[in-house]
Amino acid sequence: EKLNRLYSSLSDELSDQLKAPVQYVPVSNYPAAVSAFRTGSLDLVWFGGLTGVQARLQTPGAQVLARRDIDAKFTSVFIANGASGLRPFSKGDQLTNLKGRRLSFGSESSTSGRLMPQYFMSQNGVETKDLAGGAPGFSGSHDATIAVVQSGAYEVGALNEQVWRSNVEDGRVDPNKVSVIWRTPAYV
16 A cells, blocks of 8 residues: 555656656566566566566566665664574674574565575575474565564564664564564675
8 A cells, every 4th residue: 555655656757757658566576576577567667686687687678777875785684583592693603593493584586585684694504404394484575574573483584674674663563572683794
């Protein structure tokens, strides 16, 4: 609902500026956006890092038109349920504390909710097979990752730091139940 309001306004502005009709079309998930762009159902899409690469590889002639200033120094956070016993740490090599834990990423196609957190885990000796059950879970979104960790369904989650901060500021995070245990280095 919020995105429909926001992006409908953006569509109106683009229509005025470009002197061509522009319509906002919501998609259900990252793979759907890549597919719709590849097939020509969508002409202009705001992708993340991973989906942007996927879209360009699948769509000859596709190119990046713009990037936000904040995208040059993105970060993800690892959060933990308080009952997990995990406490904040400052060095990536302490990610080994995640071995044997139930961990949820967001979407499999999310740069900040899966790809980069998994990369930093791997760089520090933690593979997804080292997690409880031999694999991570996937909540589907950054907000859902917070929810599954806060509820205790998962001990740990990884998500976009901006989404984390927004949820904290809006009072949707119970600091007695879930907190940040590690912040990734910045990445583009």
